[in-house]
Amino acid sequence: MNKGIILCWYFHLPSVTSDDEIIDAINYSIIPLLQSHFRTKKKFSIAITGSLLKRISEIDNSVLELLRALLNEGLVEILGSFYYEIYPPAVPLSYLKEHVKKDLTVKEELLGERPVSFYVPNFTWVSVLELILSENRYQNCLLDFENFKYSTNVQTWKWSTFNNLEMKTVLENKFMLKGEGNLIYYTEYLNYIFRDNFLVKRFCFGNNNVLHDQMKPEMVDEFVVDLFSQMNDNKFLTLCDDGDRINPVSYLNYEYFLEKLDEDICTFPGSVNSKEINKIELNYMPSSTISKHYEFWMKDIDSIMYKQLLDEVYLKMANCNCPDKKETVLELQDVYFFFWKTISRKKYYLKKLYELLNS
Amino acid sequence: MKILILTSEFKPYVWGGLGRYTNEVYNTIKDRCNVDVLNIPTYSNLFLEESISESDTIIETESGNKIVHFFRSDITSIFDSIHSQNNVSELIENIYSDVSVHFDKQYDIIFLQDYYNSLLALKFLLMNKTRKIISVIHLPLYSGFTYFDKPLSDEVHHYLESVMIRYSRKIIVPSKFAKRAIIQSHSINENSVVVNYHGSHFSEDSLVARPANKVLQILSVQRLTEQKGLMYLIRILKKLAESSIPFQWTIIGNGPKSDLFRKKITSEGLDKFVELLPFVNHDDIHKYYDSADVFISTTAFETFGFTIIESMSYACLSISFNNGSVNELIDNMENGFLFNTSEYDDIVDLIIDFNRNPEKYRLVKTNAITKAKSFCWEKNVERLLTLFEQESDE
Numbered sequence: 062m063n064k065g066i067i068l069c070w071y072f073h074l075p076s077v078t079s080d081d082e083i084i085d086a087i088n089y090s091i092i093p094l095l096q097s098h099f100r101t102k103k104k105f106s107i108a109i110t111g112s113l114l115k116r117i118s119e120i121d122n123s124v125l126e127l128l129r130a131l132l133n134e135g136l137v138e139i140l141g142s143f144y145y146e147i148y149p150p151a152v153p154l155s156y157l158k159e160h161v162k163k164d165l166t167v168k169e170e171l172l173g174e175r176p177v178s179f180y181v182p183n184f185t186w187v188s189v190l191e192l193i194l195s196e197n198r199y200q201n202c203l204l205d206f207e208n209f210k211y212s213t214n215v216q217t218w219k220w221s222t223f224n225n226l227e228m229k230t231v232l233e234n235k236f237m238l239k240g241e242g243n244l245i246y247y248t249e250y251l252n253y254i255f256r257d258n259f260l261v262k263r264f265c266f267g268n269n270n271v272l273h274d275q276m277k278p279e280m281v282d283e284f285v286v287d288l289f290s291q292m293n294d295n296k297f298l299t300l301c302d303d304g305d306r307i308n309p310v311s312y313l314n315y316e317y318f319l320e321k322l323d324e325d326i327c328t329f330p331g332s333v334n335s336k337e338i339n340k341i342e343l344n345y346m347p348s349s350t351i352s353k354h355y356e357f358w359m360k361d362i363d364s365i366m367y368k369q370l371l372d373e374v375y376l377k378m379a380n381c382n383c384p385d386k387k388e389t390v391l392e393l394q395d396v397y398f399f400f401w402k403t404i405s406r407k408k409y410y411l412k413k414l415y416e417l418l419n420s
Numbered sequence: 421m422k423i424l425i426l427t428s429e430f431k432p433y434v435w436g437g438l439g440r441y442t443n444e445v446y447n448t449i450k451d452r453c454n455v456d457v458l459n460i461p462t463y464s465n466l467f468l469e470e471s472i473s474e475s476d477t478i479i480e481t482e483s484g485n486k487i488v489h490f491f492r493s494d495i496t497s498i499f500d501s502i503h504s505q506n507n508v509s510e511l512i513e514n515i516y517s518d519v520s521v522h523f524d525k526q527y528d529i530i531f532l533q534d535y536y537n538s539l540l541a542l543k544f545l546l547m548n549k550t551r552k553i554i555s556v557i558h559l560p561l562y563s564g565f566t567y568f569d570k571p572l573s574d575e576v577h578h579y580l581e582s583v584m585i586r587y588s589r590k591i592i593v594p595s596k597f598a599k600r601a602i603i604q605s606h607s608i609n610e611n612s613v614v615v616n617y618h619g620s621h622f623s624e625d626s627l628v629a630r631p632a633n634k635v636l637q638i639l640s641v642q643r644l645t646e647q648k649g650l651m652y653l654i655r656i657l658k659k660l661a662e663s664s665i666p667f668q669w670t671i672i673g674n675g676p677k678s679d680l681f682r683k684k685i686t687s688e689g690l691d692k693f694v695e696l697l698p699f700v701n702h703d704d705i706h707k708y709y710d711s712a713d714v715f716i717s718t719t720a721f722e723t724f725g726f727t728i729i730e731s732m733s734y735a736c737l738s739i740s741f742n743n744g745s746v747n748e749l750i751d752n753m754e755n756g757f758l759f760n761t762s763e764y765d766d767i768v769d770l771i772i773d774f775n776r777n778p779e780k781y782r783l784v785k786t787n788a789i790t791k792a793k794s795f796c797w798e799k800n801v802e803r804l805l806t807l808f809e810q811e812s813d814e
Contacts, residue, residue: 078604079604081600082604088742088760089743093760093761093762097762273646274646275646275649275650275651276646276650276651276677276684277680278651308720309649309741309743309761310646310647310720312761312762313651313652314651316762405604405606405607405608406604408607
């Protein structure tokens with residue numbers, strides 16, 4: 062089939078979270094999500110960071126058993142991601158590679174599956190990733206086209222985002238109109254699938270959306286009608302977001318949504334490899350982020366300080382041969398310090414970083 | 421010892437569990453120490469129909485204790501003021517100057533209920549109207565289903581909660597689950613947080629679990645909000661209606677989803693199985709527990725679960741989703757039953773099995789009474805008073 066709906070859910074919990082919180086995530090989100098797809102027999106994909114999957118395997122084996130059962134039934138595609146959730150523009154090349162490799166290794170070991178599609182957390186993309194992923198035999202990558210709005214330096218074309226043509230993105234030499242984000246793009250290295258930002262916001266973002274208003278399943282009906290009205294050849298409507306959008310409040314509507322979908326309309330990112338699908342060729346995929354500025358991530362002095370300390374670690378690591386410390390560095394690159402508003406657990410990371418520098 | 425309870429719910433202006441808690445605590449300690457109440461209902465719009473104007477102050481005295489209900493139309497704008505960075509200090513100043521005239525003594529402790537009035541409590545502290553604040557957090561911000569799925573206005577909630585925690589000598593929470601949520605989201609020493617389970621009342625008549633009714637009586641007591649998983653109730657109801665067992669389901673509660681809930685039940689043709697009661701006097705509610713065979717809670721998240729423990733104390737077959745603190749009340753298959761939210765169909769199977777063979781569950785129901793008795797208001801208040809005394813000695 063050369064069209065479809067790609068459902069993808071992403072999970073990560075930083076290493077500072079307690080086992081109890083992971084158990085909560087398993088019981089409230091992960092298991093209900095897996096069970097709903099098992100029940101409704103609709104395909105989906107899931108990206109659990111390697112570090113979280115490892116912890117899950119140590120806490121509750123039923124998740125892996127469910128995943129294996131879904132794999133056996135051909136209902137799930139396991140996606141790759143980074144080993145921890147990182148902000149790629151702030152991570153040196155060798156560590157980017159390590160995150161990708163380690164995540165692959167964990168998934169192969171625990172699930173017997175080598176992912177061929179990659180989920181970029183926060184859809185923050187650096188162009189060098191294309192080469193890293195290709196080197197690791199990835200074929201597909203999920204991104205968000207809204208993030209590319211400010212990714213190019215074609216300043217004279219900035220006006221194009223505001224005119225009536227509803228230009229959404231300017232990739233190199235390829236304009237992308239609203240709706241063209243649902244097409245498949247490719248370079249010599251990878252196929253690119255773009256999440257439909259508007260649909261996702263309507264579907265599951267925040268608290269006022271199709272999934273969360275439990276008392277209004279008719280919103281699900283309307284949403285499904287709209288989805289199908291947009292289904293054209295070579296178009297893939299991609300709905301992906303953080304997996305904790307599926308939780309006790311949203312679960313019922315999610316299962317109802319799955320029941321409303323035709324049996325074979327749900328598909329995997331991996332399916333876009335098919336020659337049946339017309340894809341649009343790109344020469345280059347520029348770096349992008351959820352906000353136009355790097356400063357969004359490094360917006361406070363605390364983050365700048367932390368980044369400086371990390372830079373010092375990289376220098377020291379380059380000068381010493383201490384592979385045993387690499388795992389700690391990977392852990393410290395987690396976006397937790399840069400992204401989360403609550404500061405109560407930042408000390409965990411700062412302390413570890415300081416100890417590493419002194420060791 | 422002089423205590424001021426600062427709350428946003430107090431009888432008769434009660435919305436949910438917080439109101440029940442403050443009333444129970446007040447009723448138990450009022451004869452043992454000097455306790456006044458300042459009630460600033462944040463849901464004041466709910467009571468405006470009861471001929472209360474937008475700026476009423478209602479003062480009662482009871483056994484020498486003063487109870488002040490303070491209604492202000494702009495009280496709910498604390499959140500908006502903080503959000504839009506308007507002058508919330510001015511708002512607090514105005515409220516303080518209006519209420520403080522009614523409280524001319526200095527208190528040993530302000531017993532603050534939840535975060536909403538935390539800035540006002542701080543004002544009392546700064547004005548030396550109290551020496552200490554001890555707070556109860558009934559519903560911590562991050563006690564939802566996952567830490568990372570944050571509600572709207574979480575920043576303001578987090579800020580007010582942080583103020584509460586920063587200036588309180590001790591934080592009291594109703595469950596280990598709530599304690600975990602607080603410690604993980606605030607920079608706080610574990611020793612500052614005390615778990616003090618709420619209590620329940622018991623019917624002496626229910627010492628022995630009574631036999632099941634011919635028409636199975638099912639009861640739910642809950643606010644009609646999204647948090648309480650209303651659509652699960654409807655799903656379970658629907659499936660039960662398709663089975664052949666005779667049943668009647670009473671749902672007691674009110675809330676923003678009441679009308680929608682009622683319409684859904686009617687549109688699904690389920691109204692003949694359901695009795696909806698928006699409100700039952702607390703003194704009369706025991707009759708419903710007493711006659712119920714099965715109690716069902718479909719809560720999506722919970723930091724205690726008053727109605728669950730009450731149902732257990734009346735030897736109902738208590739069934740709940742295993743969310744939040746519920747597993748601190750129910751030991752699965754021992755004194756009640758717990759299900760994951762994705763297993764709501766299994767709840768129906770259990771009810772059908774119970775209907776066919778109620779004797780099989782007699783021990784579970786009897787154990788439920790025993791478990792419920794361990795949640796005792798007297799114990800709760802003793803612990804509270806010990807804490808107050810320790811703090812006022814320091």
